[in-house]
Amino acid sequence: MRTTTSRLLRLSSGLVAAVTLLGMGTAGAEPTLERGRYLVEGPAGCGNCHTPQGPDGPVADMGLAGMMVEKNDMFTAIASNITPGSRVADWTDEQLGRAIREGIRPDGSIIGPPMPFGLYRGISDDDLMSMVMYLRQVPAVDHDPGQSVYNIPLPPAYGPPVISVAEVPHGVTLEYGAYLAGPIAHCTECHTTFGPKGPMFDTHLGAGGFEFHGPWGVSVAPNITPTRLAQYSDAELDGMIRKGVRPDGARMLPPMPYGYLAKMTDEDAAAITLYLRSLPALPDGGQ
Numbered sequence: 001m002r003t004t005t006s007r008l009l010r011l012s013s014g015l016v017a018a019v020t021l022l023g024m025g026t027a028g029a030e031p032t033l034e035r036g037r038y039l040v041e042g043p044a045g046c047g048n049c050h051t052p053q054g055p056d057g058p059v060a061d062m063g064l065a066g067m068m069v070e071k072n073d074m075f076t077a078i079a080s081n082i083t084p085g086s087r088v089a090d091w092t093d094e095q096l097g098r099a100i101r102e103g104i105r106p107d108g109s110i111i112g113p114p115m116p117f118g119l120y121r122g123i124s125d126d127d128l129m130s131m132v133m134y135l136r137q138v139p140a141v142d143h144d145p146g147q148s149v150y151n152i153p154l155p156p157a158y159g160p161p162v163i164s165v166a167e168v169p170h171g172v173t174l175e176y177g178a179y180l181a182g183p184i185a186h187c188t189e190c191h192t193t194f195g196p197k198g199p200m201f202d203t204h205l206g207a208g209g210f211e212f213h214g215p216w217g218v219s220v221a222p223n224i225t226p227t228r229l230a231q232y233s234d235a236e237l238d239g240m241i242r243k244g245v246r247p248d249g250a251r252m253l254p255p256m257p258y259g260y261l262a263k264m265t266d267e268d269a270a271a272i273t274l275y276l277r278s279l280p281a282l283p284d285g286g287q
């Protein structure tokens with residue numbers, strides 16, 4: 001299986017190179033380790049759930065080694081060790097990709113919440129394989145974070161099998177901003193009002209209201225539609241998103257992945273701002 005993928009990858013890289021040489025232009029669509037590093041360490045921020053946290057933030061030599069992310073009446077969720085020091089080392093690239101994008105392990109079992117599969121199902125094939133390439137070469141950490149316990153039934157799947165997701169051309173565009181704010185950085189997972197079945201994307205996209213409980217007390221994801229964001233300049237918004245600092249200088253609360261979003265390029269941050277400003281203005285959500 002793994003040989004087939006790498007052959008396919010090589011084939012598609014060859015095609016991309018050929019097209020570029022012909023001067024037809026591409027979106028740079030080709031899985032690369034660099035892209036995977038950027039996504040995982042930057043906007044996708046997988047470590048926000050998967051890297052153990054110490055008093056000073058992510059523990060340096062424990063990157064992606066797994067930790068307890070959420071404990072409530074419905075579940076105790078422990079994000080797995082996803083370094084090559086874990087069982088994922090035995091999975092093929094396709095199997096690891098399917099676990100990330102569809103929440104299904106090679107043995108058919110379902111990965112539980114809060115990993116945002118509703119959005120991850122939209123990760124492009126190339127970005128998914130880039131992330132897999134990156135995960136394969138992070139330092140192997142021998143650490144067992146423990147097993148999640150779900151007191152709620154998990155669905156048999158998060159939707160029909162995902163066959164293929166096309167690359168979204170990169171640039172400061174609404175389309176790419178929507179892709180970054182959704183499938184990549186899952187801003188809309190946290191900032192969309194929750195209903196009985198999770199975020200109500202169809203009716204409350206970006207309206208906010210979800211409460212996060214943790215050592216910091218309680219934080220509430222605010223409305224990120226123009227109803228609330230109109231008061232901020234682009235620079236002020238960027239300060240909140242990439243630095244975690246409010247216009248008045250106050251530091252913002254977890255669990256928004258500020259440290260990861262800080263590594264986002266200016267262009268990607270601008271695409272997200274463009275997208276947020278285009279959302280339908282909704283009243284504040286809440287339960």
Ligand code: HEC
Nearest residue numbers: 044046049077078079080082099100111112113114115148
């Ligand atoms: C909001 C928290 C959260 C985020 C963000 C998140 N994960 Fe997870 N992930 C989890 C939890 C919790 C589990 C374990 C769930 C369970 O026990 O069923 C998990 C499980 C996994 C697994 C299955 C591993 C195994 O051995 O079963 C993989 C692979 C994985 N995550 C990769 C990723 C990648 C790659 C990213 C970033 C693109 C990511 N995750 C982002 C919380 C998260």
Ligand code: HEC
Nearest residue numbers: 185186187190219220221222240241252253254255256257
């Ligand atoms: C894991 C959940 C989570 C994710 C992912 C997340 N946020 Fe947040 N966000 C929050 C929380 C919680 C707050 C409130 C923090 C506080 O009260 O200090 C917040 C605050 C904000 C604010 C400040 C709004 C205001 O008026 O106070 C903005 C803007 C924002 N987020 C945008 C984003 C964008 C853009 C992304 C994706 C690139 C994102 N968030 C990803 C949870 C999240």
